Amino acid sequence: MTSLPVHTAASAQAVMDLESAYLLQNYSRYPLVLKRGKGCWLYDIDGRRYLDLISGIGVNSLGHAHPRITRVIREQAARLIHSSNLYYHEFQGPLAKILCETSGLDRAFFCNSGTEAVEGAIKMMHAHGRRISPEKTEIVALENSFHGRTIGALSLTGQPKYRQDFEPLMPGVRFVNLCDEPAFEQAVGERTAGIIVETIQGEGGIYPISPQWLRRARELADRHNALLVFDEIQCGIGRPGAHFAYQLHEPPILPDIVTLAKPIACGLPLGAIVANTKAAQSIAPGMHGTTFGGGALACRVALEFYDILDELMPQMRRVGAYFFERLKQLQRRYSFIRDVRGFGLMIGVETDFPCKHLVAEGMKEGLLFNVTHDRVIRMLPPYILTEKEVNKAIAGLNRIFRRV
Ligand SMILES: *Cc1c(COP(=O)(O)O)cnc(C)c1O
Numbered sequence: 001m002t003s004l005p006v007h008t009a010a011s012a013q014a015v016m017d018l019e020s021a022y023l024l025q026n027y028s029r030y031p032l033v034l035k036r037g038k039g040c041w042l043y044d045i046d047g048r049r050y051l052d053l054i055s056g057i058g059v060n061s062l063g064h065a066h067p068r069i070t071r072v073i074r075e076q077a078a079r080l081i082h083s084s085n086l087y088y089h090e091f092q093g094p095l096a097k098i099l100c101e102t103s104g105l106d107r108a109f110f111c112n113s114g115t116e117a118v119e120g121a122i123k124m125m126h127a128h129g130r131r132i133s134p135e136k137t138e139i140v141a142l143e144n145s146f147h148g149r150t151i152g153a154l155s156l157t158g159q160p161k162y163r164q165d166f167e168p169l170m171p172g173v174r175f176v177n178l179c180d181e182p183a184f185e186q187a188v189g190e191r192t193a194g195i196i197v198e199t200i201q202g203e204g205g206i207y208p209i210s211p212q213w214l215r216r217a218r219e220l221a222d223r224h225n226a227l228l229v230f231d232e233i234q235c236g237i238g239r240p241g242a243h244f245a246y247q248l249h250e251p252p253i254l255p256d257i258v259t260l261a262k263p264i265a266c267g268l269p270l271g272a273i274v275a276n277t278k279a280a281q282s283i284a285p286g287m288h289g290t291t292f293g294g295g296a297l298a299c300r301v302a303l304e305f306y307d308i309l310d311e312l313m314p315q316m317r318r319v320g321a322y323f324f325e326r327l328k329q330l331q332r333r334y335s336f337i338r339d340v341r342g343f344g345l346m347i348g349v350e351t352d353f354p355c356k357h358l359v360a361e362g363m364k365e366g367l368l369f370n371v372t373h374d375r376v377i378r379m380l381p382p383y384i385l386t387e388k389e390v391n392k393a394i395a396g397l398n399r400i401f402r403r404v
Contacts, residue, residue: 037064053369061263063382072304082295091299102243107280109273110294114233114261115148117271122152127282129193138172138191146203188220194227199245202234205373206348211249230255241317241344270298320344349377365396
């Protein structure tokens, strides 16, 4: 195959120099220029290989260059990529049906990103509340949460570092601390239109919310006729070893709305809101929409992903449990490891010191992971991870920890 002339710079340094001259300086990237990937492995511009344990922050669910995904993208790109929501195409309906059947909810809406899914959920909460009373527009959210970067989603994000430069944000949001149940009880009332919870807090450091707390949220939402939203943009769609993290508990705790995005289209931008009939009724024709959302290409890829997911789920549970156990072994060896927590293929390793610098150490060992919440090494590997790759990861982590 001859290579096409593309306007890219030749060396890693040239790539970084061009970006630093012309890009908004909002990211502090690691000095790594990626070129291609295969399975759980990524290759940089100089041909060095890295085991991908973060998968584009939980997005590349089937790793890189998955043959079935690549084939479907080629095929669909040659037929129809986008047609707007003025018309029908073949793929939104079947995908919505899968989302409804796996979630236990009734209706889906497609958008392009996590934050856009949260924005839609905010509109549903507000519309639901206002139909009952003009004062019923408050939303209760959790401290240490992350719901996205647009103004509405940011207003629900309970971490000052993301918010402080952009205030004033959307009014009417009350934050409660996970450990303060009386305050939670007090915060929810007549004026509450909705409660939003990340079932497993991701950016906040991989903190699973307890089933007791989730049940309390369900009860309070019901008592005050508020909508309960679970944000499973990071922790949903198979990653926790179940379709949704709220299904990990027995009996499952159903939300009124679940927001989704990251892994659903294997790297293509696609988000979704899935709602029960009650929540879905808050939106009438004309009240909400999107130009790009739910395009034919993204939806077809998501359908292919779901076709693969069912076969993959047993392996994900097995490899996730194995990874967890091996990390627990490291915890027993290194006293600075305070905790290992998570479900399935969403695992956090908490250290008793700020550990951002370990990301660079990981890169030297050929491992890509990130650090969130200052002290938590976060693993969000592709769903196709194997035991053999876990062994490689553990060997590399062991070398890193030995140098600490
Ligand atoms: C990533 C994330 C978002 C925001 O998603 P974007 O696609 O970056 O807008 C919202 N909520 C949770 C829980 C997330 O992890």
